[in-house]
Amino acid sequence: MLFINRRHALGQFLSASGLLTTVPLTVSASKATAAESPRPAVSVYGRLPDMSEVTISPDGKRVGFIRNIKGQLVLMDYEITSGKLNFMPITDMKVRDLTWADNDRLLVTSSVTADLVRFIGDKNEYSRAHIVDVKARTSLLLYENLKDYYPIVMGSLGRILINGKPHVTASNVRFGAEIFYSLLAFDTTTGRYTKLDEGREHVLNWVYKPDGTLIARSEYKQSEKLWRLRYLNALWTTIYEEVFDELERPFLVGRGRAEDSLLVRFNGGKWDGKYIEFSRDGTPSEPATLTGDNVSPLIHPATKRLVGFLRRSPEGNEYEFFDPLLEKLHKETNALLEGSIVTRVLSRADDPRKLIAYSEAVDDAGSYYFIDFTTGQNKLVGQTRADLPADWIAPKSELTYKAADGLSIHGYLTLPPAPALKGRGPKNLPLVVLPHGGPQSADEIGFEWWSQALASRGYAVLQPNFRGSDGYGQEFVEKGYGEWGRKMQTDLSDGVRYLAKEGIIDARRVAITGASYGGYAAMAGVTLDTGIYRCAVAVAGVSNLKAMMDWEFKETGRRLSPTLQYWNRFMGDKSLWDAASPDLHVDKCDVPILLIHGKDDDVVPIEQSQRMQRAMQKAGKPVEMLVLAGEDHWLTTEATRLQMLEATIAFLEKHNPPDLRRA
Incomplete structure (x- = not known):
């Protein structure tokens, strides 16, 4: 039977000297009693978290995360079974997201403030994506040194296989004689790319299967305020279109529940605030039960298909699952972290029974746990503010x-x-x-x-x-x-x-x-x-x-x-x-x-x-x-x-x- 005890969990931390260790940790011992707790410095609260962006590899064997050591950011690759840690400084990066490019390499999304010619405005914040092998300390910047492209990414980041080899997808704008919207797939080992699609119309995003098969894309023609949903049936076929103001245009989320269905979030019109699934011929489903701006879809980590919805509200989160296993895992995770004020599953392996959960409690500013429901194993991976005494966490x-x-x-x-x-x-x-x-x-x-x-x-x-x-x-x-x-x-x-x-x-x-x-x-x-x-x-x-x-x-x-x-x-x-x-x-x-x-x-x-x-x-x-x-x-x-x-x-x-x- 799984049981997480905050007082006796295994944790991995960096020592004060910066040496990497894997040590038994008694969480309560790191929290001084009231008599021993002087008021923490402002920096204990205001600095970046000790640990962030925690993500599990597709095979469930490794955990990636960002470690903050006295203001210096370090990218970590933690091997769960051996306890071995590999690390790589990334101090100059403004990290926005972290996931896995394959079972051995991380995908780091960061941003940079820049003034790029042919983009509107003086200065903007642009996204960049690196495929990083922490063990080898090597990094590939997507779109670097590609003719007519800036080394930035516009969206559609994902992990696919092409002929059995791992690739990372990313979209961008190609500035040639005309403007083209491109979707490329980059080999995670070599950085070589394959062009998956390109269009003259403003392509907002693409949907594809885990094997790299393109399914659909959404477009927006600003001059006509026309939003189109297009399906790849040998040729690109428009299966739905409607006029929307730019602020209200729909968002193509990804795959629906069925093998060839699509999930779209509407922000205006007759389906305002609702999720609709479209079949490949454009037939819409009934709107999802949960609606509103605070509703988000739940996606299966391996198939990338819709498995449910989450509605966040001050009264508590509401879930609707279509997948019995995911529903069971949700209940078991909450039971395992009973007593938490906040509980979230942040990342799942392709086998969703292996996951990273985040928890907060009245005496805990935030902890990350690796949980494996196939073996009953659980570990405290780390905490957001390990040196903040429990008695100095203010009641909210x-x-x-x-x-x-x-x-x-x-x-x-x-x-x-x-x-x-x-x-x-x-x-x-x-x-x-x-x-x-x-x-x-x-x-x-x-x-x-x-x-x-x-x-x-x-x-x-x-x-x-x-x-x-x-x-x-x-x-x-x-x-x-x-x-x-x-x-x-x-x-x-x-x-x-x-x-x-x-x-x-x-x-x-x-x-x-x-x-x-x-x-x-x-x-x-x-x-x-x-x-x-x-x-x-x-x-x-x-x-x-x-x-x-x-x-x-x-x-x-x-x-x-x-x-x-x-x-x-x-x-x-x-x-x-x-x-x-x-x-x-x-x-x-x-x-x-x-x-x-x-x-x-x-x-x-x-x-x-x-x-x-x-x-x-x-x-x-x-x-x-x-x-x-x-x-x-x-x-x-x-x-x-x-x-x-x-x-x-x-x-x-x-x-x-x-x-x-x-x-």
Whole structure:
């Protein structure tokens, strides 16, 4: 019988000296008792995880992952049976994904900020893919030195066999006399490529079988707004087409349940928010039972066929399985990790009974387990923050409150851990409001480094999933349309008032901070919804709606780009943009603001923070600005992420001190 004991699992870690070892690990022993636990440094929370991107090989014999050693990233290849570790430094990579190219080589997807001729915009973040043999310490960059191609990848990454030999597929754009959309397959050993398909129309993605047989592709003709689903029946045959705005065009996910069926996710039209399976003649199925933006398909690791659906929601995840074995494995994995707050299967071998599971608990910031249901074997592969004492993991709970107009707002409250409270109850605490980005995304119950770091300094942290957030249905999303700086903003301050009424927080000691849309909300909180916050820290935030939209138009060259359409929905009527732009209302701001922005941000340009800085300075208002050199929109690099976090905490402690005597 399988049984995972967090206290007595086998784990593999790097020693402080960097030597590789495989040692018995008692998890509880790595967590000091309350009496032995001084407050961890900010870096313990804010650094990149000790371990990430954990993935199992197709044959289930090896585990690949990224190890963070004092800010240096190392690619690891762990042989499960022998315990042997092979490693290779990848310090300069911004890793976005890790999987296996074959049973011996890893496929590393990273990104780079670049200005490429013939691509729209000054600077963009582009994906690159390397086939890496960690044992041999060799690396093949896909599309490198190929005539008419940049060494980047656009999509359709996958693992196939051609004549029994492993290949990796990847799509790209070929710039010849005309523009072509190409799908190539690269031999994982030699790097030599085979051209699988190429088209003049804008091919969005391809679907193929594990043996490399092409099945289908989707295309979008922008001039006619026409989306096509094409099946390869000797020749490319259109089996479905419909007019869609670019923001609402469907997505060809992959294979359906049947051998030759296709799965399509619709984002508009009569099947909006639904998954439909198409037969090879274009006959559509009935929509899948689970619908909505927070639904994702479950795919068999070997056949790449649809085996079920997952719907994520704050009330708990809902699963629908078509495969009895996968359903049984799901239940057994949850039973094995009983007591976890978060449980996810991250990766499966071709035999789905061999897998990598991720788990979080009240005393565990995150652990990765190898589980083999064929043998009953399980191992703790590693932890995300092995040196974070259990008593310094802050308690996080759900809460629901009413907005001023009666709308129910769900969110999360993180309280200071017990050692930070020093025996005091959770009453009259200082508060930091931490709204998420997007705005159509959502905070969840799991461990989150930013809120945990703030809580360790004595702050309660409120993360409201304000109207417009994902996970609560399309109607809730649409309630956010046109509400930038309006009800999306007061949803935050309504949460402050709720917590003050409950006696949990001191309404005189409240600050706001956030990134991306959360950075906008931080600026708006002290200019548009005043009298609530003592200070604000805005990271990569929008300060002027019109200027932001003008920049986006300049970058894409068209008024109806998907990004512009998306933001138009939330920003609403153009006549209201000035009223919702923080930089035009700094005269109402009577508290200090810290602005933080990555210099290489290609999502929200640094000019947005500079506008706010100039407006505050011109009005004689207190403002500081920190530029993160070489950083993108996502705080990808450890050094600059820590720089941001340390500056944020220092600013909050100065202007909204957690100690009441300093308030």
